[in-house]
Amino acid sequence: MLTVNNLVKSFNSTTAVNNLSFSVGSGKVFGLLGPNGAGKTTTIRTILNIIKPTSGEVRFDGKPITYEYYNVIGYLPEERGLYKRSRVLDVLVYFASLKNIKKKEAVQLSDSWLNRLNISDLREKRIEQLSKGNQQKIQLIAAIIHNPRLLILDEPFTGFDPINQKEVKDLILSFLWEGKTIILSTHQMDLAEKLCEEILLINNGSEVCFGKLSEIKKRFGGNNVRIGFTGNGNTLNKFTEILKYEIYSNYTDIQLKNEIKPEEFLKKLITNVEINHFSVIEPTLDKIFIDIIKENYNQ
Amino acid sequence: MNKFLSIARWEFIEKVKTKTFIISLILTPLLIISFAILPTILFDRETPGMEVIGVADTSGIYFTQLNEQLKKYVLPNGNGKYLLINLTYNNKNLEEVKNIANQKVLDNLLDGYLIIQTATDDSIIAEYRSDILANFEIVARLEEVINSIQIEKLLKSKGVESNIISKIQNKTIISQKKIEEEGRISDLDFMTTFFLSIVFILLLMMLVIYSGQLLVRSMIEEKSSRLIEMLVSSCTPEELLTGKILGLSLLGLTQMIIWALIGLGLVGSSLVPLHAFKNVLPMLIYFVLGFLFYTTLFVGIGSIVNTEQQAQQITTYLSLILMLPVMIAMPVIQNPDFIVAKIFSYIPFTIPAIMVLRLNVQYVSELEIIMTILILILSIFILIQICAKIFRIGILSYGNRLSLKEIFRWMREK
Numbered sequence: 083m084l085t086v087n088n089l090v091k092s093f094n095s096t097t098a099v100n101n102l103s104f105s106v107g108s109g110k111v112f113g114l115l116g117p118n119g120a121g122k123t124t125t126i127r128t129i130l131n132i133i134k135p136t137s138g139e140v141r142f143d144g145k146p147i148t149y150e151y152y153n154v155i156g157y158l159p160e161e162r163g164l165y166k167r168s169r170v171l172d173v174l175v176y177f178a179s180l181k182n183i184k185k186k187e188a189v190q191l192s193d194s195w196l197n198r199l200n201i202s203d204l205r206e207k208r209i210e211q212l213s214k215g216n217q218q219k220i221q222l223i224a225a226i227i228h229n230p231r232l233l234i235l236d237e238p239f240t241g242f243d244p245i246n247q248k249e250v251k252d253l254i255l256s257f258l259w260e261g262k263t264i265i266l267s268t269h270q271m272d273l274a275e276k277l278c279e280e281i282l283l284i285n286n287g288s289e290v291c292f293g294k295l296s297e298i299k300k301r302f303g304g305n306n307v308r309i310g311f312t313g314n315g316n317t318l319n320k321f322t323e324i325l326k327y328e329i330y331s332n333y334t335d336i337q338l339k340n341e342i343k344p345e346e347f348l349k350k351l352i353t354n355v356e357i358n359h360f361s362v363i364e365p366t367l368d369k370i371f372i373d374i375i376k377e378n379y380n381q
Numbered sequence: 382m383n384k385f386l387s388i389a390r391w392e393f394i395e396k397v398k399t400k401t402f403i404i405s406l407i408l409t410p411l412l413i414i415s416f417a418i419l420p421t422i423l424f425d426r427e428t429p430g431m432e433v434i435g436v437a438d439t440s441g442i443y444f445t446q447l448n449e450q451l452k453k454y455v456l457p458n459g460n461g462k463y464l465l466i467n468l469t470y471n472n473k474n475l476e477e478v479k480n481i482a483n484q485k486v487l488d489n490l491l492d493g494y495l496i497i498q499t500a501t502d503d504s505i506i507a508e509y510r511s512d513i514l515a516n517f518e519i520v521a522r523l524e525e526v527i528n529s530i531q532i533e534k535l536l537k538s539k540g541v542e543s544n545i546i547s548k549i550q551n552k553t554i555i556s557q558k559k560i561e562e563e564g565r566i567s568d569l570d571f572m573t574t575f576f577l578s579i580v581f582i583l584l585l586m587m588l589v590i591y592s593g594q595l596l597v598r599s600m601i602e603e604k605s606s607r608l609i610e611m612l613v614s615s616c617t618p619e620e621l622l623t624g625k626i627l628g629l630s631l632l633g634l635t636q637m638i639i640w641a642l643i644g645l646g647l648v649g650s651s652l653v654p655l656h657a658f659k660n661v662l663p664m665l666i667y668f669v670l671g672f673l674f675y676t677t678l679f680v681g682i683g684s685i686v687n688t689e690q691q692a693q694q695i696t697t698y699l700s701l702i703l704m705l706p707v708m709i710a711m712p713v714i715q716n717p718d719f720i721v722a723k724i725f726s727y728i729p730f731t732i733p734a735i736m737v738l739r740l741n742v743q744y745v746s747e748l749e750i751i752m753t754i755l756i757l758i759l760s761i762f763i764l765i766q767i768c769a770k771i772f773r774i775g776i777l778s779y780g781n782r783l784s785l786k787e788i789f790r791w792m793r794e795k
């Protein structure tokens with residue numbers, strides 16, 4: 083269980099993290115979301131005790147994160163890179179040794195991970211000989227080789243093709259069943275949506291939205307339908323039931339006023355335009371993200 | 382295993398394996414040896430080939446004697462070193478002779494020529510002309526011959542016997558010896574002392590610059606790839622700093638041992654005399670401490686830079702500081718009690734190099750040795766404290782160039 087209480091970090095006059103509080107239980111993925119420069123990385127660094135908070139506290143299993151926890155924390159930073167001229171196995175054994183794992187065990191662990199990610203043939207290669215995706219896999223292994231209890235992943239999916247993205251996603255899910263506590267920071271809302279139970283959306287260092295994903299969807303979801311119709315999009319303007327709509331090439335997403343029932347709107351719609359598709363939809367996290375941040379900037 | 386040991390091991394092994402390390406291992410001693418030995422060889426050697434020297438002698442009495450006395454200098458093949466040509470035989474006046482001779486020098490027919498003019502009181506005005514200025518050897522020899530001719534002439538006119546004259550002309554050569562502790566006498570000459578000290582300083586300098594650059598480059602790699610964040614989420618910055626300094630020192634030590642073996646090989650081949658290594662213990666202490674001092678400085682400063690260009694700049698500045706002792710080496714050797722030398726003996730940056738120089742050229746009291754070593758150790762400790770603070774924040778700052786003001790703020794931060 084990771085608890086963050088009233089975390090504040092300021093540099094000179096700027097406040098990078100402004101009074102954040104949240105907690106993550108074991109076996110849960112917590113989504114730390116926000117636009118670029120929102121303060122995600124600073125928050126992560128403060129949690130990891132790489133930088134000291136101005137005020138507030140971070141506790142893991144009830145105790146502050148200090149030296150003794152270094153060996154149970156795994157961290158994958160946002161930007162990637164490894165010792166380019168070194169061998170894959172050497173790099174993995176080195177990172178394991180920094181988590182106090184003996185060489186013999188580290189070699190075994192490296193081999194089993196390389197096997198699991200289907201790259202055991204890269205064992206003796208130099209990092210610079212590897213493709214970008216494979217380098218990322220090696221770095222991921224370096225972050226998790228010591229079987230950490232708290233795992234912080236900053237943009238773990240960037241640079242992977244869809245097949246590898248799925249592989250990483252499955253890996254994260256398997257960690258959940260092992261009871262790890264995971265913090266995931268990403269811009270890829272579709273993946274966050276699939277993995278996170280709770281999310282914290284921050285902007286300019288402050289919380290803008292926090293809670294269970296399902297509740298957030300209810301709260302910000304509104305009343306949405308997707309239709310396909312033939313004819314001019316302008317015809318939609320005359321419906322007073324519509325709050326706003328967005329026209330795409332194959333369909334149109336419509337947000338209805340809260341009191342309007344979708345089936346009643348459909349009845350009215352059929353009499354006016356030729357409909358070939360109608361469905362009630364949940365808003366994507368992506369859309370909620372954009373809406374909230376836009377609103378936040380307008381305030 | 383302790384984490385800083387893992388870091389030291391990694392830094393050491395990954396750098397030992399690089400091509401640049403292996404190349405520098407061989408190249409550096411080669412360079413230094415050629416630096417140290419070449420000038421000695423060149424200094425002692427006669428310039429090969431015969432030199433043609435013109436003599437414009439208005440009195441007409443010196444040419445024969447000059448010609449006679451210069452015959453003692455011979456080339457390795459047994460021929461005379463100097464061929465003298467009398468320029469005054471064809472009854473031209475001195476100005477004309479000079480003009481012709483100037484042209485002959487420029488046409489490389491003459492290496493140079495000597496003008497001898499007698500004044501009314503029988504003293505001589507002599508001038509040597511050539512197309513280069515560095516004629517130390519020939520000018521010294523001509524002066525010697527003319528002086529002895531003058532003395533002989535004077536003594537003869539006073540009726541002194543010729544065997545007495547030749548006794549008077551015997552030159553006394555003073556040899557220089559340095560007094561060592563317990564009154565022993567060192568038989569090292571100036572050149573050996575000078576070049577040994579310079580070799581030592583150059584070794585320290587190359588070692589520091591070389592390993593410093595390796596370190597800074599690897600830190601830039603770690604910073605730009607954010608690897609440093611994975612490292613400091615696994616260990617404390619202090620462990621990382623200690624590990625890096627230790628690994629780098631091991632690297633330096635490896636190089637030193639290999640170079641020492643090469644040095645021993647040279648002693649074996651008697652290119653360098655064994656007694657040159659008499660002050661070896663204090664010299665080694667200064668070397669190791671100096672290396673530690675500069676390595677710590679490099680680690681601290683290396684944590685601030687973000688790009689190769691910045692790294693280049695900073696290594697250049699540091700190299701200049703390292704070069705300082707080489708620049709004042711000459712005055713220190715000539716006069717070790719020189720006040721500037723004394724001052725530099727107590728400044729941590731220059732202690733190692735200057736003290737090694739002074740150890741070699743004068744008797745340095747044990748008190749002074751112990752004091753400077755203590756100053757060096759103390760400043761290493763202080764430097765580690767300061768650098769640890771800079772390092773802790775520096776490794777996580779990826780911004781633009783940092784201002785000094787900001788760095789001072791980091792030092793004060795707890």
